[in-house]
Each structure stands twice: as structure tokens, then as C-alpha cells.
Amino acid sequence: MRNINISKICLSLAAALLLVGIASAQDSHIKEPNVTGHAEAGKPLYYRYCWGCHGARGDGNGENAPYVVPAPRNFVQATFKCRSTPTGTLPQDQDLYNTLVRGFNFTNMPSWAALTAQNRADLVAFIKTFSPRWKTEKPGDPIPIPAEPKLTVDSIKHGGELFQKLECWKCHGQEGRGDGPSASTLTDSNDQPIRPFNFTTSNRSKCGRTNQDLYRIFMTGVDGTPMPSFADVVKPEDAWDLVHYLRTLQYNNPSPELALWLSTKEGHDIVEAKKVYNTNTGSGVKP
Amino acid sequence: MERWSPRRGKDSLARVCTIFGYVLFVFAILLVDCRPAAAIPAFARKYGMPCSACHLAWPMLSPFGQQFKDNGYQMGNERDAPIFQQAAYWPVTFRMTPYWHRESTDKAQVDGPSGPGSAEAQSTVHGFDWSGLDFHVAGTVANNYSFYILPSSDNTGAFHFESVWARLDNVFGSSWVNIKLGKFELDNLLSEKRILTLSSNGGFYQNYHFQPLVAPGISESLYTFGIGDNQVGLEWMGHSKNDRTRVSAALLSSTDGQPGLPTSSSYDGFFAASQAFEWGSFGLQRVGAFAYLGQASTYFAQNLTTTTPVGTDLNGVPVTSTATAGLPGTGTGLQSFRRYGLVGQFYIKKFDITPMYFHGSDSAFLGTNTASNTPLPAGGRSPSWNGALFESHYTLSPQLIFINRYELIRMSQQAFSTNPGNLGNIDSLVFGVRYYPFINARAGFAYHAEYAIVRQRGASPVTATDLTNSSLLFGFDFDF
Numbered sequence: 001m002r003n004i005n006i007s008k009i010c011l012s013l014a015a016a017l018l019l020v021g022i023a024s025a026q027d028s029h030i031k032e033p034n035v036t037g038h039a040e041a042g043k044p045l046y047y048r049y050c051w052g053c054h055g056a057r058g059d060g061n062g063e064n065a066p067y068v069v070p071a072p073r074n075f076v077q078a079t080f081k082c083r084s085t086p087t088g089t090l091p092q093d094q095d096l097y098n099t100l101v102r103g104f105n106f107t108n109m110p111s112w113a114a115l116t117a118q119n120r121a122d123l124v125a126f127i128k129t130f131s132p133r134w135k136t137e138k139p140g141d142p143i144p145i146p147a148e149p150k151l152t153v154d155s156i157k158h159g160g161e162l163f164q165k166l167e168c169w170k171c172h173g174q175e176g177r178g179d180g181p182s183a184s185t186l187t188d189s190n191d192q193p194i195r196p197f198n199f200t201t202s203n204r205s206k207c208g209r210t211n212q213d214l215y216r217i218f219m220t221g222v223d224g225t226p227m228p229s230f231a232d233v234v235k236p237e238d239a240w241d242l243v244h245y246l247r248t249l250q251y252n253n254p255s256p257e258l259a260l261w262l263s264t265k266e267g268h269d270i271v272e273a274k275k276v277y278n279t280n281t282g283s284g285v286k287p
Numbered sequence: 288m289e290r291w292s293p294r295r296g297k298d299s300l301a302r303v304c305t306i307f308g309y310v311l312f313v314f315a316i317l318l319v320d321c322r323p324a325a326a327i328p329a330f331a332r333k334y335g336m337p338c339s340a341c342h343l344a345w346p347m348l349s350p351f352g353q354q355f356k357d358n359g360y361q362m363g364n365e366r367d368a369p370i371f372q373q374a375a376y377w378p379v380t381f382r383m384t385p386y387w388h389r390e391s392t393d394k395a396q397v398d399g400p401s402g403p404g405s406a407e408a409q410s411t412v413h414g415f416d417w418s419g420l421d422f423h424v425a426g427t428v429a430n431n432y433s434f435y436i437l438p439s440s441d442n443t444g445a446f447h448f449e450s451v452w453a454r455l456d457n458v459f460g461s462s463w464v465n466i467k468l469g470k471f472e473l474d475n476l477l478s479e480k481r482i483l484t485l486s487s488n489g490g491f492y493q494n495y496h497f498q499p500l501v502a503p504g505i506s507e508s509l510y511t512f513g514i515g516d517n518q519v520g521l522e523w524m525g526h527s528k529n530d531r532t533r534v535s536a537a538l539l540s541s542t543d544g545q546p547g548l549p550t551s552s553s554y555d556g557f558f559a560a561s562q563a564f565e566w567g568s569f570g571l572q573r574v575g576a577f578a579y580l581g582q583a584s585t586y587f588a589q590n591l592t593t594t595t596p597v598g599t600d601l602n603g604v605p606v607t608s609t610a611t612a613g614l615p616g617t618g619t620g621l622q623s624f625r626r627y628g629l630v631g632q633f634y635i636k637k638f639d640i641t642p643m644y645f646h647g648s649d650s651a652f653l654g655t656n657t658a659s660n661t662p663l664p665a666g667g668r669s670p671s672w673n674g675a676l677f678e679s680h681y682t683l684s685p686q687l688i689f690i691n692r693y694e695l696i697r698m699s700q701q702a703f704s705t706n707p708g709n710l711g712n713i714d715s716l717v718f719g720v721r722y723y724p725f726i727n728a729r730a731g732f733a734y735h736a737e738y739a740i741v742r743q744r745g746a747s748p749v750t751a752t753d754l755t756n757s758s759l760l761f762g763f764d765f766d767f
Binding site: 041044047048049051052053063064067068103104105106107108109110111112113114115116117118119201202204281282283284285 | 334335336337339340350351353354362363364365366367368369370371428429430431432528529530565567568570571684685727728
């Protein structure tokens with residue numbers, strides 16, 4: 001009798017631990033702000049806000065998906081563009097959360113900043129239920145981002161040299177307009193045509209607008225697109241130089257890098273030669 | 288084998304009629320006065336989002352929808368300008384509601400022994416009907432240039448412009464500078480233009496339209512005003528990026544939204560501010576305040592007599608009629624009226640409640656219907672009142688919402704000291720349910736059922752006793 005009771009207690013404890021384990025697998029842990037999301041709470045939110053594009057099964061085949069370019073993310077594949085983690089790894093919950101806050105520029109994915117932090121965390125937890133990868137793999141560790149070195153004209157020039165050496169221009173074009181010789185041939189992981197980022201139109205890329213965001217994109221790559229990770233071939237200080245150079249391509253958006261570059265005769269002449277003057281189309285995107 | 292008998296046949300007929308009555312009851316409640324509301328599938332079609340993204344239950348906005356509206360009907364991901372849409376895209380939505388409704392009043396004015404209109408009687412009418420038609424034309428003409436035009440008809444097809452405005456959004460790149468010009472909805476946190484109830488007694492907010500009775504049996508006023516009415520003017524509105532903080536101020540013509548200059552050339556002001564905060568897993572909570580400071584003319588400075596030919600008499604002599612009226616735009620003797628309110632929107636998961644406190648007052652001249660160039664009648668004074676509203680919803684899912692609202696208005700000072708203290712007091716109760724059989728990014732449809740009852744003290748047309756009106760409505764509310 002005593003043995004039976006002990007067995008029952010052990011079984012109950014094991015079952016409880018298992019339930020806790022399952023529950024935590026369906027949670028999301030967001031550090032900034034400090035909030036824990038729950039898949040169960042995220043489910044009704046998903047079917048209120050997201051399913052029209054991302055689909056009832058999270059496979060990116062929502063009823064509106066055929067009309068959305070670029071195509072909505074397929075959560076079953078669990079391949080995410082904007083990560084703080086190395087290429088090929090799962091993102092941190094914080095990465096998915098930040099995506100919900102930020103939205104994706106130049107796509108149909110808006111910012112969900114109007115929702116509460118808890119809502120967004122719950123959505124992250126639910127999105128993770130669509131792919132078995134979240135049960136078998138752990139998210140990658142965030143790549144380290146060293147402190148940004150001092151901005152100098154030399155760092156900008158060196159970044160420009162790297163832009164040529166790494167053949168960034170083949171896709172992004174010599175002037176960063178996304179019109180390089182390979183641009184028209186690019187496709188994403190779903191074989192859908194994809195355009196390289198046009199640096200001249202905006203300082204807000206899909207994965208953020210800060211220098212740290214640019215550095216991170218460069219080092220993690222944009223999974224699911226032809227943009228690779230350069231973490232293995234570029235030193236951190238070189239990556240920062242490239243960031244400084246890329247800012248000078250965004251000549252419609254004031255930045256310390258652009259200001260410094262324009263203060264030199266060489267930089268001023270280059271930027272002026274690139275500028276395009278035409279009639280405002282009202283699109284909000286400068287040529 | 289049972290044999291048919293006349294008795295059995297009569298019972299069957301009664302049963303069929305009863306069932307039909309129940310079916311009618313289940314598939315009905317709605318609209319005599321369908322107030323234009325903004326639920327705009329044109330936006331859903333443009334952005335590919337289901338209506339449930341912007342609407343808790345359309346036409347009521349969700350916080351995401353409110354942010355979209357405040358941002359000038361823009362998502363802000365640099366794909367808002369029409370240049371990015373298919374050339375065939377046309378930002379138009381129409382909305383209409385066929386329905387069955389029953390309207391009842393316990394004291395309708397009828398003919399009596401003392402002459403025409405000298406008595407009161409209970410009156411109930413019911414039948415099938417339809418609402419007016421709203422054409423919502425709204426969106427952006429370019430990045431950060433938005434617009435909204437709403438030709439709206441009554442159920443005879445007579446159109447007017449319910450909204451006509453253009454807006455400069457995010458001026459200087461700041462979400463705190465948005466300028467709107469035209470005829471628009473006031474920046475009320477509780478929007479009457481997105482009200483979930485539609486019947487003639489429940490399709491508006493009593494507090495937004497209340498004007499005190501002058502005296503028992505006298506309801507006419509020198510001016511007409513409703514804070515729920517769209518007004519004409521210029522609005523500045525600002526909000527934080529995530530829409531948690533919202534402020535606005537508007538300079539308005541004192542015309543209650545009417546075109547032209549029918550009365551005076553004076554101006555009113557409307558001010559609103561609200562702040563939202565997150566409360567754990569319960570959701571977004573918001574508190575706010577608003578004030579409307581208005582004025583209305585009490586007489587015309589200039590009159591104009593017009594002579595109109597109406598035909599000839601038996602001798603062929605022309606016959607004319609003359610009429611004297613105030614010259615439009617020369618209304619003067621301006622007197623003030625004021626409305627203040629505090630409002631909150633509180634979410635507890637699927638349940639939400641909006642409480643509102645309301646205070647209003649009119650000048651003694653407006654309250655007693657007296658031109659300000661003449662002395663006030665004896666006992667005349669400034670009427671004032673307080674009101675409260677509690678509107679709650681239980682959103683079981685994006686497809687099903689239950690609605691309840693209770694409003695009360697209590698006079699704190701009558702226009703005449705001789706008036707009964709409770710003259711004009713109102714109690715209003717509304718219940719409703721809306722079921723949306725589908726949610727998509729193209730169109731909307733709702734089964735709507737609603738019951739509303741309103742009691743006003745001393746407002747019956749002949750005996751100046753309490754008046755109770757009620758509406759029952761079932762309808763199909765749809766837009767595309």
C-alpha cells in the first residue's frame with residue numbers, strides 16, 4: 001500500500017513536470033520589455049489579425065496571400081529574415097517580438113505597436129507552434145555586436161572598397177539602388193522573385209534602421225533570401241566600415257556618416273552626381 | 288392513421304403562425320435611423336487584412352484600427368500611396384441595412400375630444416424597412432495626404448454629405464502634427480459614427496445629443512447641436528507613434544455641421560485628449576477627457592422679406608405671398624453652451640466597458656429660448672445637467688459580440704425655477720448582438736438584433752408626463 005502511494009506520487013510529479021515542460025515550450029520569453037507570452041492566449045489574436053495573410057495553418061497561404069508581394073512568411077518552415085542569431089538558426093523570441101513592433105518596410109506587414117506588449121509576446125508564442133523545429137532545436141545565440149568604432153572618412157572609404165571587394169554591387173548596384181546586374185535574377189527560398197534593398201529610398205530596412213541593425217543584417221544574413229551572412233569572411237571592424245559606407249548611399253536621409261562624407265570634396269561630388277531630380281510622385285519614396 | 292379535421296387544421300395553422308413569429312423575431316431587430324458609420328472594406332482590400340484587424344467588431348475600432356485611422360489611414364510601411372496599388376483599385380465602400388423593426392411609444396399625440404392633437408395614446412408600428420445608403424470614399428491620395436468623403440442618404444435616397452475632409456498627415460515628419468480641414472467627426476473616444484447599435488432609439492448616444500426641455504411641453508430650442516454630429520472646421524490632432532497618447536483641438540463653424548452660413552459666422556472649439564496604458568494580460572486601457580465650447584445666435588441682425596408669386600385670383604390679378612426671415616449669416620446675440628466629459632475604455636480580456644461622465648450647460652437665453660436683446664423671462668436661468676453612460680461588450684470571438692448600454696441624464700438646474708426638478712431626465716437601455724458569419728478582407732456582413740428603450744421625464748407631447756419609446760430591430764447589415 002505504501003509502495004503504491006509512492007508510485008502514484010512519483011507518477012503525478014512526472015506528469016506535472018511533463019505538463020510544465022510542454023507549457024514552457026509554448027511560451028515566449030521577451031527580455032525587453034520583460035514579459036512572457038503564452039501560445040494559448042496568442043491563438044485568438046492570430047486568428048483575429050494574422051491568418052488572412054499567413055494562413056490558418058501558418059504556412060503563408062492565407063486567402064489573401066496571392067495578392068501580397070512579397071509573399072507572407074511561412075511559419076511552418078521557421079525561416080526568419082530578421083534575427084540576432086547566426087544564419088540557419090532559429091531566432092530568439094526577442095527577434096520575433098521586435099519584428100512585430102517594427103513591421104516590415106516595403107511589404108504588407110505593418111507595425112503592431114498598437115497592440116500591448118503582452119499581446120505581441122502571446123503572438124510570438126503561438127507562431128512558434130506552427131513548426132516542429134521549435135521542439136527539436138534551440139534558438140541560436142545572438143551574435144556579438146562590438147562597440148561601433150569612431151566614424152572617420154577613412155572608415156567610409158574603406159567601407160566603399162569592401163562594397164566592391166565583396167561584390168555587394170552585383171545585387172545592390174554601384175549606387176546602392178538595388179539594380180545591380182544580378183538583381184533581376186534573384187529569387188527567395190520559395191522561388192519568388194525578390195529585389196535587393198534600395199539604399200537610396202530609405203534609411204529603414206526591413207530589419208531595422210539603426211547602425212546596429214545594419215551591422216546585424218550583414219553578419220547574420222537574411223535567411224530565405226539571397227543575402228548571405230558575411231560573419232565568416234569579414235572582421236567586425238571591417239563590417240562597421242561597411243555600415244558607415246552604406247549610410248552615405250542613403251543621401252536622402254541625413255546621418256552623421258553622410259554629413260561627414262559631404263564635408264569632403266570627393267564625397268560631395270560623388271553624392272551630387274548620384275542625386276536624381278524629378279517630379280514628386282507622392283509615393284513618399286525619394287528616388 | 289390520423290384523420291384531418293378542421294379543428295386540427297386550425298391548430299396547425301396557429302402553430303405555423305407561432306413558429307413564423309418566432310422566426311421573424313429571431314431574424315429581426317433594427318434600423319429607422321441608420322447613422323453613417325465607418326467600416327470600410329476598401330481598406331481591407333487595399334491592405335489584405337481581415338476586418339477583424341481594425342475592428343473589434345465592425346464598425347467599432349480596435350486599438351490597431353484607431354492607430355491606422357490616426358495615422359491618416361496609413362500602415363506606415365511605405366506602401367500607403369495609391370501609386371503602389373493596382374490602377375483599378377478604387378477606394379469605395381457602400382453600406383446598407385435591410386431590416387424589420389418595431390417602434391413603440393406609450394404616448395403618441397392623437398386627436399381627442401378637445402380637438403385635433405389634444406390627446407395621447409399608446410402606439411406601436413412595425414414592418415420591414417431599410418436604412419439609408421452610405422458611400423464611404425476614403426484613403427490616401429499620396430503618402431501623408433488622406434481624405435474621406437461620405438455621401439449618405441436617408442431611406443428615400445435623398446443624399447447629403449456626412450463627411451468631407453482632407454488631411455495633412457505627419458507634417459514635418461511628426462505624428463504630432465496632423466491637420467484636417469472640412470466636415471468631420473469630432474475626435475470622440477466613444478465614436479457615434481462607429482456605434483454598434485442601429486435602431487431609432489438605440490442608434491445614437493443620448494448624452495451626445497441631449498438638449499434640455501425649456502418647460503413642460505416645450506422642447507423647441509433656438510439652436511440645434513449634437514456632439515455626436517459631424518462638424519465643419521479645422522482640426523489639429525497629434526498622437527504618439529504607438530497611439531498611446533492622443534490629443535486634438537478643433538476650430539469649428541457654429542453650424543452643427545450644416546453647409547453654408549445659415550446662422551452666424553461665429554466659431555466653436557472642441558478639445559480632446561486621452562492616454563492609454565497596458566495592464567498586464569487584461570489589455571489596453573484608456574482614459575480621456577473632452578470639452579466642447581460653443582455658441583449660438585439668438586436672433587438675426589438683418590431680416591429679409593421676400594415676395595413670391597403664387598398664382599392669380601379669379602379676376603386674373605396676380606397673388607403673392609410674403610415671408611420674413613433672418614438673413615443667413617447675420618445671426619447675432621451669441622450665447623454660449625458647453626459640454627464636458629470624462630471617458631474611459633477598459634478591457635478585461637474579452638470583456639470591455641466604456642464609462643463616461645458628461646456635463647452640459649446652456650446660457651439662460653438659449654435655455655429659455657429668448658433673444659438676447661430682450662429681457663429674460665421671470666424665473667429664467669441657465670440650465671445644466673449631468674449624464675453618465677456605461678457601454679459594455681463581450682466579444683466572444685471576432686464573429687460574435689454582445690452589446691449593452693445604459694445611459695442616464697439628470698438635470699441639475701432647470702431653465703425655469705418653476706419646472707419640475709426632473710423635467711427632461713432620461714434613462715436609456717440598449718441590448719444587442721451582432722454575428723458576423725464570415726470575416727475576410729473583401730466585405731462584411733452581420734446579423735443584427737437589438738432592443739432599445741428610452742424614458743424621458745415630462746416629455747410627452749400633450750400632458751407633459753413621462754414618455755417611453757422603444758425599438759426592436761432585426762436586420763442584415765452589410766458593406767462591400
